[in-house]
Amino acid sequence: MSHMIWKGAISFGLVHVPVQLYPATQSEKVGFNLLDKRSIDPIGYRQINKRTGKEVTRDNIVRGFEYEKDRYVVLSDEEIRSANPESTQTVDILAFVEAPEISFLYLDTPYFLAPDRKGEKVYALLREALKASGKIGVANVVLHNKQHLAALVPVGSVLALNTLRWADEVRDYNELKLPSEDPKKAGVTARELDMAKKLIDDMSDSWDPSAYHDTFRDDIMTLVDRKIRAGKTEEITDVETPRESRQSAEILDLSDLLKRSLGRGKGKAGGRSQAAQDDDEAEEPATPRRRKAGTTKRAGGASARPAAARTTASRKDAPARKRSAA
Known part of the structure; x- marks a missing residue:
């Protein structure tokens, strides 16, 4: 089983469901290491000061918010966590909506939630209530020092938490040149x-x-x-030139x-x-x-x-x- 990455509670109204957060996916993408072709030695990742060109140790790396060009406000991890400590420990449900209302364009990263600290009964209660209603919860949650909008979804015996993109992160498709939604105007016959x-x-x-x-x-x-x-x-090794894919006739x-x-x-x-x-x-x-x-x-x-x-x-x-x- 994957490692737990977060512990907190689902909160809606006066109800708190203690949960643990686990990643629900794993990467199966092909990964390559960079090598020195002369010796087949791995090439490491170095964190470099862009102005001096010198390497910076992890102890000297801090987080900065750029408020003007090349001007920053430095924030520690503790300061970031203290900005809204309550939100960092809860999946705070804001509303319950019909599942089909959320477009797949907003779906981001899925996680699993498991019950924690003898919270099995209230966890099961929320899961079954969501199933019966056909709705999902829309919530705020802070993960890795960043606030996310998320959907709480019952999937079989587990409650899944799927982070969502914010509205301004999804581009307006009206900027594209698209055919009319009227089939006749688009030239489509019955x-x-x-x-x-x-x-x-x-x-x-x-x-x-x-x-x-x-x-x-x-x-x-x-x-x-x-x-x-x-x-x-x-x-x-030498690779044969790939055969040109067969082009279909123009119809x-x-x-x-x-x-x-x-x-x-x-x-x-x-x-x-x-x-x-x-x-x-x-x-x-x-x-x-x-x-x-x-x-x-x-x-x-x-x-x-x-x-x-x-x-x-x-x-x-x-x-x-x-x-x-x-």
Whole structure:
């Protein structure tokens, strides 16, 4: 289990729920150390005085608030904590709101809250009351000397605390050049909208986070393992030039694009519709010149499937492979 990083209480009205805070996520990103390529020695992180260029020890580092250009007010950790000592020890609930009202744009970092000091009963009471109401708590909390807005959310048997971004931290999308919300003004026809909704329905599935993987990290770890087994731990090897990704044909007719897409996603029965198969057959090159570019001859004289058809088949099988791997 991860280490506890904070201890305090959830507070709403006169109720206090003693809790301990734990991180709810862990980083699985690929990390690299900086090395001296001449000796493979690690390159350390030095904290340097930007004016003198000299290294500064941790004992001589303080926090400063820049109130004017290059002018600071120095604050100690004790002064920062004393500014509002009550808020540093509580998840102070300000209101309860319907969960869908909080946009995912505001979600930041999740944590777990566990009961502390014989607070199991009141913890369970709050958790079950939130479940029954369908609401979540909006609260203030101070973590790492910084105040956060947060959402208190029941997740199974645990209460999760998800820090939220402040309103001025989320940019106004009205600054962007966007098509009209009126489909007609945006040039979207009713037929195109119906096909798009059908495509979404065909590709709909229940949420299973284990079905999705960081393929970049997987590929890097495979490469690292292969170099370790080959004894090439300190060598840079030549890499083949990546093949240029296949560009799809430019299809100017949105209806045609949607029609071709239908059935290529995951259908409810796991198969492709006859209409989609008919579309693929219609895409087969019709002239000798196009066939030469799209097909190859096997030793027996039979034509191999076009690359587009092979790619389509691999895409269709991809969701099944993910589920079986999970």
